[in-house]
Amino acid sequence: MTKIAPLALFLIIAAFFSTLQAREIKNDYCDYEMVVSTGPSRGPSTKLKVILEAIGGDDINTTNVVKNWGAMGPKHTYFLPNSNDIFRTRTRCLEQNFCVVLIQGKKGELKPHWYINNITVATKGPGVIDRFKTFRFISDNEFSSLWPGISDGECP
Template structure:
């Protein structure tokens, strides 16, 4: 009787570990809508990188967002008053996505960039769709205020505490606002 019990215990452990290993390899789909501002010289030729994170500190980093671009061939991304669409697969992290690190490398003839907003949608196997809007509303430039090539919008603490600055709206979207001070949709 003992060998049979041991056999089934080993099978159970093996199945549990294989299921655990499979879950760590799951990939989620992330789709970004990025709106460049309508201000003069708001577009850029720089390389834009994005890191999105959840409240647990897990993150997905895209070193060159343009490499995930879905627009037509030879499209000029991050140009004035355009909405560009990007999509790719990355490791699954928890919803909501509440932290954004948006960075320009400052390269190219037109290095400065004014980002209005970035909206990200994520979904994956056995997961509901999650959507977050980050209202950046600032320059990523060394020659325009706030004279930085990186901005970080973090609504994770407010989300955890249930405060107003970041919340789910009636449409189920987490909203994180930067320089405007509060979030609403």
């Protein structure tokens, strides 16, 4: 019994610090960078809403990705054919990896001829947070709905 007591105490302390570290991650801020690689046709000219959803349901969203995240300067034209556009933000860290990207524009603005090759999301933050993920369209590259999902199948 005396050998079990120190082990039990160690496990309780380890669980406490693990929980404390998980809570600290929620309060920390991370840098997010999203690179949108467009296809052969020009993208929307109006507001574009992007939601990055993580495993477990947490998400980061913006109602105007160009205005709020655009990192290529105020005179840059985003979503030109065959280009890579960079968007950055700093916000709370999410504990889990992203599993889906949702995009919304005005009705009819995204389809029928705007293509995205892929979207890459990089996350850097305190501790060991250093994630990099590329999302490709579920079907073809052309938008077929108001809320097209770009996923790699990790969302439950």
